């Protein structure tokens with residue numbers, strides 16, 4: 001950015017927002033677009049998590065049906081939290097899914113995607129200077145969401161296989177008990193694909209109970225779960241194992257999700273948040289979330305998308321075929337292991353987060369700018385393959401690969417890896 005450009009903007013946007021935290025993912029994605037425009041052959045772009053599977057046919061039909069049957073007034077303003085009958089439907093599904101007694105339509109706020117839900121919640125519960133803890137690596141947009149409310153995002157190390165490290169979380173809370181305000185959990189995780197086990201969530205709930213359970217100012221867990229319905233079944237066609245949740249385990253939990261990924265509707269911006277019926281300050285949070293949905297400028301979630309959900313969710317033909325993402329991830333993982341990369345068996349979503357083989361890592365004295373992941377990202381680019389360095393997600397010496405691509409891109413990218421790692 002030039003000095004003139006910087007002066008044309010507010011100093012805060014220019015320096016803090018566009019300067020320091022410009023997204024690696026977006027930068028790499030745009031680089032890929034430029035390479036394509038310049039010509040010279042295919043570009044294997046594994047940068048952006050943009051769902052490649054089309055929404056199910058049932059969703060298209062549901063839109064037609066919803067428009068055909070509609071009474072007057074279905075495209076006007078509504079209550080900011082969304083249509084009551086849609087929230088009732090969602091509350092019923094979530095109560096059944098997690099065994100929640102007493103969950104009501106009032107605990108559900110329909111939002112502009114999971115991103116909208118998270119911004120609404122952080123605005124509702126955070127004061128400037130509060131700490132938002134997040135296990136690393138993490139979805140990079142969290143940094144911007146924390147900045148929106150002048151809070152501080154505090155990355156916390158994870159354990160083997162990117163599991164929750166309770167001691168590390170407890171240590172951060174103990175170090176600054178008054179500032180620690182929110183823990184963000186994302187399972188299945190972007191970028192690692194990790195799913196937090198029921199046992200680890202039980203232990204987390206016990207620890208939180210002891211540490212912050214009695215605190216006057218509530219401590220919140222926001223569970224960001226847009227990949228929970230993209231878990232791979234053990235055999236094609238079988239039901240996948242459910243993803244455990246902290247809802248029902250720790251009272252002050254709010255689950256956030258969307259259908260950007262599992263129905264391939266990222267551009268339609270439909271999501272919601274679910275407040276635990278046991279939450280302390282439940283009534284106030286319901287009101288605050290609805291208020292912030294309005295005042296942050298979302299006003300309400302898209303009307304037509306809300307009305308379509310009850311016609312699609314829960315029907316077998318209302319799903320994308322997750323097996324396609326699973327095949328891409330498994331094939332890529334196997335090819336990378338042959339080259340010495342380390343990564344767990346893919347279980348959900350469409351991201352891989354392989355650790356670089358020892359020979360490709362930077363020496364311990366190297367600075368961030370020369371870390372092995374950034375160097376390899378550059379070399380892969382020379383072989384027309386676009387990835388994002390793990391540094392962007394708070395953990396270096398890894399790469400983040402998005403596998404929502406055509407099968408041909410898996411072969412092309414593996415070829416590039418072989419050449420770049422030779």
Ligand SMILES: Cc1ncc(COP(=O)(O)O)c(C=O)c1O
Nearest residue numbers: 113114115139186190224258260
């Ligand atoms: C972990 C995580 N949370 C939230 C989002 C935002 O999703 P939505 O499109 O529903 O706003 C994404 C999108 O990539 C994500 O990966």
